[in-house]
Amino acid sequence: MTLLAILAAAGLLLIVIEIVFIPGTTIVGIFGGLLSGYSIVKAYTDFGIETGHAFLLANLIGGAIILIVCFRSGVWSKFANKSISDGKAIDDLDIELSVGDEGITLSDLRPMGKAEFKNKTYEVQTLGAFCNHPSKIIIVDISRYKIIVQPLN
Structure with missing residues (x-):
């Protein structure tokens, strides 16, 4: 019985x-x-049965x-993450660009990629057209989270 209690x-x-x-x-x-x-x-x-019930009850309790x-x-407080994030998944774009600004692609736009405007790098998106690197592009729309561009012909 002692062995069972130890187990x-x-x-x-x-x-x-x-x-x-x-x-x-x-x-x-x-x-x-299993033990x-x-x-x-x-x-x-x-x-x-009585001893079995007692062991079952003792194990449960x-x-x-x-x-x-x-x-x-x-x-559990040692494992908990106590930091609070004050950011968002996508912060609002803080840019000094406007529709009509011209730039150059830093990567292929398929349809998203990197481009440079006014010596700063931005992530941009085309309206579906692919644009090879390096190409001149123009901003056609700026929404809250996206800079929409198209190739400059």
Whole structure:
């Protein structure tokens, strides 16, 4: 019976190690679950229904208590990302360009690529036409997030 209690405790300990210290590997957690499960099954087969129920209940209560203690103790705060991002996925374009400005491509535009206007590099987009590098281009539209260009003929 002592061996079964040690197996059950070791199983719970391995599950805690899986959750707290090395999350994502699942091998340690699976092994811990197998140990706990084996101790419960062995208690049923060797000592009868009452002892099996007691082991099952002890494993469930012990596991719940351990998880509650882990969550409330602040262990997870060590893993939490506490930084706050004040940016956006796409910031508003802060540009000094206007429709009609001419520039040159720094890469092929298929339909997006890099171009230079007024000695600054911008990401630009054509209206579907491909434009080889180096080509002269002109701005035809500036929306909130895009600079639309077309080849200058």
